Amino acid sequence: MTTNDDVRPGRRIAVGVGEGAAAAVVALVVAAVGLFAFSVVQWPAFNSSNVTRALTTVGQVVAVALLVVAVLLIRLGKWPLVAKLASWIGISSFVTVTLGMPLAATKLYLFGVSVDQEFRTEYLTRLTDSPALRDMTYVDLPPFYPAGWFWIGGRVGDLLGMAGWEVFKPYAIAMLAIAAAIALVLWTQLVRADLAVGAAAAVTAMTVAYASPEAYGAVLVVFIPPVLILAWGALHRTSGGWGAVLGTGLFLGVAACFYTLYLAIAAFTVVLMAVVAAGVAVARRRAERKPRVGRPRGDEVSAAPWRAAIAPLVKLAVIGAIAGVLALVVWAPYLLEMLAGAKLPSGNAFHYLPESGAELAFPMLEFSLRGALCLLGVLWLVVRAGSSRRAQALGIGVVAVYLWTLLSMAVTAIGTTLLSFRLEPVLLALLAAAGVFGFVEGAGMVYRVLNESAPVRTASTVLAVLGAVAYAQHIPTVLTHEIDTAYTDTVPTTEPDADGTYGERADKRKPSAVAYYHPVDEAILAETGRPRDETVVLTADTSFLSFYPYFGFQALTSHYANPLADFKGRADTIAAWSEAESSGALLDAMAESPWRAPDAFLFRRDADTYTLRLAEDVYPNDPNVRRYTVAFPRSLFTDPAFTTTDIGPFTLVTVRR
Incomplete structure (x- = not known):
């Protein structure tokens, strides 16, 4: 026989899943419409004009207004469907406008194709080219970095007919908007609906400000x-x-x-x-x-x-x-x-210890809006630790982050870390949620003490809204460097510009050497006769692999390299090749390589040599990477098996086998 207690949880789960799916669809539509609308206008670059910043603020105000309307309708008990739609549209439009509008004049996402974003773009490019689970760089190796976010993005790019690097921005923004909306639905299953909207909005704002550059992690933080x-x-x-x-x-x-x-x-x-x-x-x-006084003998738990x-x-x-x-x-x-x-x-993935990873973070002690919200959160967690399961759960989460940070510092003694510096967004998200609960309960205490419910409620609502808008419009400032890089990095084009180069920067300034990637790609295809995903290229300009799905012989650094690839062994092999006595000796050495040898070399030219600027791990130093140059004498490529082509600052050497 089925009881009500058996049915209710199942029904609640079904309702939650249904609402989550509906919220995801709404968020997808909001993000798609918003990003399309942003793309049809020729905006000025964010780093040279305040136009897009102003429009970002307008959009954020509208998004916050929708969330406020949702909360008011929930508190009044009116039009529950409208309230839900307003909250879903509000939170997804907040993400879309906060990230999409500042990036409206560039095709690149935060951080462009620089630093860590280079290998992320390379991964998305790989999985857009094919759904097979393959390493981002190395041929014939399974992936080490989790492929989930990138695989989904690759299928989106393939469906839309977009290159991996080009789909990165819209996919990252849309995915975060969807995640924020679904997280809001989850909150409504756990706490009172109006509190859910506030907590989800605060967590989303912190996530956008401090986790969005790592788009595949941000969707988890919320x-x-x-x-x-x-x-x-x-x-x-x-x-x-x-x-x-x-x-x-x-x-x-x-x-x-x-x-x-x-x-x-x-x-x-x-x-x-x-x-x-x-x-x-x-x-x-x-x-x-x-035994207790008044309890009958034998009543104790046995x-x-x-x-x-x-x-x-x-x-x-x-x-x-x-x-x-x-x-x-x-x-x-x-x-x-x-x-x-x-x-x-x-692999050396854990070999990084910046200053922020060597000390405990205390955002609650900052004199800022972020600090005030986090401080409220800490006070609420302490006061309600014995009576609120919400406070207990979030409090254990905060303690876990600090314990992990201390453990990360401790293991530096044995030559590694636990990358605790990357947990700041998680800490901020936990404290932001607690801060919302603390603000609401604190305002409630003031209501009761002053016995003037209506004026105090109005004042607290106004204060909350002002704080939300003030913090929201500050987010582009927090992300200034990441946004600027998206405008200063160069992307390849298929048509030459007025100077005859195949590249452009969103800020309309002179492009970098990336402008020669398109001719390099065409030359590799023509000279090797192989598809890109069957060709291995050795180059130090590894951003080339972010735009075109060739396999690389060596990754950007050991920290992003597949541990099975033997990064150091490959580096030693490259150095040994550069010291070969002749073209024939180089070909023999390549044939004896334990890994598939390059089908093409993409060098920079320097006097009588071709150079590769490679990297090695020098942890525990900070920076943890040392750059060094390997020079190949031009005489090593005189054998007919090699075809040499100069393209801009590059020299392309293809190998005939």
């Missing part, structure tokens, strides 16, 4: 606060809560497919929650076993106290199993390669 509340609700309950267990496992599985570090901190926090829940359950069971820990630990195991199965979607090829006897990994 979910971490509500998911931790969901997880704590499951683990802290003595029975039931299996829907929350399923939801937590699904999130961790998706995180494993998207971003390993955020999976690690989320999983670490959930494990910490399970340990705390088990400890609390055991302590409660022990208390129940003690089960051993340790048995109370079984329920949360079983739920933790189920969460882990669900996450593990999902993780295999992208991790299976890499794990199978390892099991097949691949050479031990040689």
Whole structure:
């Protein structure tokens, strides 16, 4: 027989999933319409005009107004469908306008194709070219970096007929808008609807400001606060809560497919929650076993106290199993390669320790709007730690971030880190959510103390709205460097400009050497006769691989290289090739390489040599990368097997086999 208690959770989950799907569709439409509208106008560059900044502020005000309308309708209990639509449109339009309008005059996303964004663009280009799970750089290797976000983006680019680098911006913005809307729906399943809108908006604003450059991680950050509340609700309950267990496992599985570090901190926090829940359950069971005055003899709980820990630990195991199965979607090829006897990994992904990773972050002590909201959050977490499960969940999340940071600092003693500096957006998201709850409860206390509900409510609402708008319009300032880079980086074109080069910068200034990438691409195709995805290119100008899906012989740095690729071994091999005694000796050495040798070399010219500017890991130094030059004498390429072509500042050498 089915009871109401059995039906209600299932129905609630079904309603939540349905609303999440609807919110995703609404957000997709909002993002698509907004980005298309931004693209049809010839805007001035953001770094040379305040026009797009002004229009960004206008759009943000409209988005905040929609969210305020949604909250007012919810509080009044009127037009619930309109309130939901207003909240979904408001939060997705906030993301779209805050990122899309400042980038409206460029085809590139935040950070352009520079630094870390170079290898991310390369990955998206690879998976746009083919849905096969392949390493971003190296041929015949499974991917090490989680492919989830990039694989979906690749399918979007393929569907729209866009190159990977070109679809990056609209896809990143739309994906974050969709994630923010779905996260809002999740919040409504966990807290009062008006609080849900406020918490989701605050978390989204922090995410856009501090996590959006890592677009594939930002879509997880907006979910971490509500998911931790969901997880704590499951683990802290003595029975039931299996829907929350399923939801937590699904999130961790998706995180494993998207971003390993955020999976690690989320999983670490959930494990910490399970340990705390088990400890609390055991302590409660022990208390129940003690005789008390007024309790009839024999009324005490007879089960051993340790048995109370079984329920949360079983739920933790189920969460882990669900996450593990999902993780295999992208991790299976890499794990199978390892099991097949691949050479031990040689990656240096954790070898980075900037100053921000060597100290604890205390945003709540800053004199700023961000600091004020975080301080409110900390005060609320402390005051409500004993009575609110929301505060307990978010508080454990904050403690987990600080513990991870301390652990990251500690392991520097053994020559590595845990990249804790990248957890600042997670900390800010948790404190922002807590800050909203603290503000609402604090305002409620003032209402009761002053006994003037209406004026105080109005004043607190006005204060909240003013703070939201002030913070929102500051976000482009926070992202100034990232936006500027999107305008100063060069993208290749298929048609020459007035100077005969094939490249352009969004700020209309002289393009970089990227302007010669298109002729280089055409020359490689013509001279090798192979498709791009069957050609290996050795070059130090690795952004070439971000625009065209060739495989590389060597990655940008060891930190982004597949651990199975043997970055150092390849670097030593390149150096040995440069010291070959003749063309024939070079060809023989290439033939004996343990890896597939290059089909083409893309060099820079320098006097009588062709040069590659490569990188090596010098951790624990900061910067952690040292650049060095490998020079190949031109005489090494006189054999008829080599074809040499000068293109702008480059020399292309193709190999006939």
